[in-house]
Amino acid sequence: MVPRVVPTAVAALGLVLAVVGVVMLTVQAPSQQVGGAAQAAPVLLTAPGVLALTGEAVAVDVSGDGFVGLGRTDEVARWADGVAHTRVDGVGEDLEPDTTVVDGDAPGLVDPVADPGLADIWLQEQAGASPSLVVQAPGPDQTVVVVAGSTASVTLTWQRPATHPGAWPLLVGGVLLLVLGTAWLVALNRRRTRRDRPGRRDGRVAATARGPR
Amino acid sequence: MSRPPWSARLLGPVVLLGVVLAGCAAPPTVDPAAPAEATVAAPSVLPGQAAQVRREVAARLQAARGAGEVDLVEQTAVGPAAALELLRLDVDGPQPAALALDDGSVAVLVGPRTDGWPRWFAAVTDPAAGAAGPAASVPPDEPPDERSDEPSDEPSAVSGPGGELPVLELYDSADVRSPYRLGGRMTLRPGAELPAFPDARAGAVSLADGTAAEPAASDDDADQDGDAAEDGSDDATGPGDTAELEAVLAGLADGYASVLTEGDASPAAAEFEPDPFVEGVLARAEAERAAVAGVADTTVTHAPFGDDPVLYAVEGVEGDVLAVTAVETVTTMTVQPGAGVLQPGAEVREVVGIESTDGTLTTRSVAALAFVVPAERGAIRLVAVGEGLVAADAT
Numbered sequence: 281m282v283p284r285v286v287p288t289a290v291a292a293l294g295l296v297l298a299v300v301g302v303v304m305l306t307v308q309a310p311s312q313q314v315g316g317a318a319q320a321a322p323v324l325l326t327a328p329g330v331l332a333l334t335g336e337a338v339a340v341d342v343s344g345d346g347f348v349g350l351g352r353t354d355e356v357a358r359w360a361d362g363v364a365h366t367r368v369d370g371v372g373e374d375l376e377p378d379t380t381v382v383d384g385d386a387p388g389l390v391d392p393v394a395d396p397g398l399a400d401i402w403l404q405e406q407a408g409a410s411p412s413l414v415v416q417a418p419g420p421d422q423t424v425v426v427v428a429g430s431t432a433s434v435t436l437t438w439q440r441p442a443t444h445p446g447a448w449p450l451l452v453g454g455v456l457l458l459v460l461g462t463a464w465l466v467a468l469n470r471r472r473t474r475r476d477r478p479g480r481r482d483g484r485v486a487a488t489a490r491g492p493r
Numbered sequence: 494m495s496r497p498p499w500s501a502r503l504l505g506p507v508v509l510l511g512v513v514l515a516g517c518a519a520p521p522t523v524d525p526a527a528p529a530e531a532t533v534a535a536p537s538v539l540p541g542q543a544a545q546v547r548r549e550v551a552a553r554l555q556a557a558r559g560a561g562e563v564d565l566v567e568q569t570a571v572g573p574a575a576a577l578e579l580l581r582l583d584v585d586g587p588q589p590a591a592l593a594l595d596d597g598s599v600a601v602l603v604g605p606r607t608d609g610w611p612r613w614f615a616a617v618t619d620p621a622a623g624a625a626g627p628a629a630s631v632p633p634d635e636p637p638d639e640r641s642d643e644p645s646d647e648p649s650a651v652s653g654p655g656g657e658l659p660v661l662e663l664y665d666s667a668d669v670r671s672p673y674r675l676g677g678r679m680t681l682r683p684g685a686e687l688p689a690f691p692d693a694r695a696g697a698v699s700l701a702d703g704t705a706a707e708p709a710a711s712d713d714d715a716d717q718d719g720d721a722a723e724d725g726s727d728d729a730t731g732p733g734d735t736a737e738l739e740a741v742l743a744g745l746a747d748g749y750a751s752v753l754t755e756g757d758a759s760p761a762a763a764e765f766e767p768d769p770f771v772e773g774v775l776a777r778a779e780a781e782r783a784a785v786a787g788v789a790d791t792t793v794t795h796a797p798f799g800d801d802p803v804l805y806a807v808e809g810v811e812g813d814v815l816a817v818t819a820v821e822t823v824t825t826m827t828v829q830p831g832a833g834v835l836q837p838g839a840e841v842r843e844v845v846g847i848e849s850t851d852g853t854l855t856t857r858s859v860a861a862l863a864f865v866v867p868a869e870r871g872a873i874r875l876v877a878v879g880e881g882l883v884a885a886d887a888t
Binding site: 352354355358359392398399400401402403 | 549
């Protein structure tokens, strides 16, 4: 005889897992964006491949006067050669930009920081007060450059249509366990109900009563 | 001790399954995408960039003309275009009402494949589209699905409603931190046909960029200028043809200067298709000589302009090469003693600032010339010319 506690536990476990799955898909869903603020001071650029971190759109916003440009990585590397800059290497575990400060050396032919818009390497560019740029489908060979004052803050935001990878398995598995446990309980109850039916009890009595004849 | 029922034994795996599923629930991570390894150099410019460059150059040139600043002109134009602009500045001074260049639609955009500097690109205007502002038909800058050498569907040359001819514009960028400058503007000859070029987003093979005395002669240039052997198997010119082609290009300006000087008597005459421009230059020189006969002795010389025999050259899909060079013409008229005076024409008079001279009158003009060198190395044909007076002096 199976104790009722077993199917009850299965159903309860399923319920808990399903609830956890739902929570992961809703309240605890991972952010649909990653990124955050970084200092340009005065030049910031993304390392190769970083712009295509999520494969989705990237927004670059600058607080204050500045310049934002999108270019091919190799051309931007030539443009920034010898210029001190902050390089965005990716996104850390805290999902904030992971940066490295790169020292500069002797300036080149022209100080590119003075007027970055002068170069004709930009595929997209914005300059002025609080410039911003949205790169809809960044390629792995594209790089963003920001030139801004030392007090300016640069915010890089990658769109990320992410769901918790365990959420759907938990939800589906939980629902299955809940259904299994519930069905199990129903089956046990039916069996018990059949056992306790009056007709069967009368039959046993009748048989008992017939016995002494 | 009795064995537990099967359903009770199932409880353990079920709980384990739940734990495993929960274990799958690690937070998602993000890693940088690996940059794609470029197997073929990108074109010097993409269509959207080219439109932006043309707008900016037009605006800067208009500002330079308006301000009358030599420095601004030199930052905006180079080569024959700079020589022509500087003369206009010298003669006219600041022109606040100067019109901007037409930065409208382009019918053909040729961006040579390169991963270095200096770099250049050419645009053929589309007068049929009118001067309706920036080209609405400029394709987006996304690279094509496959880098293809299939010719684009764009027409090679079109005429405007009033018979206005397309203009071949050249833009040159010296280094990565410098903007493009206008290198020349040449009007296509009536009926001229340009080679078919690969899609502008794929780029064409560059054979000369105006920096090397011998086109693509240095190791660096061999790498970055997209020589046929280096740049993939889809190039029309094979390695065996390269030396011959380089020789043809290297002799282009000298040969054409010789034809302009001697006409059919030139040893280079057979290399070029007969064209009305040569006939016009020869006829003009003869007319000038005749006009001052008995008063002045006239000499006319034609020679390559600048240090480079070929300013720019790029290969089309079928192996035809578009090559741009420039020729300088110096005309010297020396008045014979006591024979009278020379009265320059209106344009020259405007430059020299005198009505007549009894000494020597020297004029210099420059012609930017675009040629097509056929793949089969037949006669070279002139397809576009942009000429003008760049200096005049009277003593």
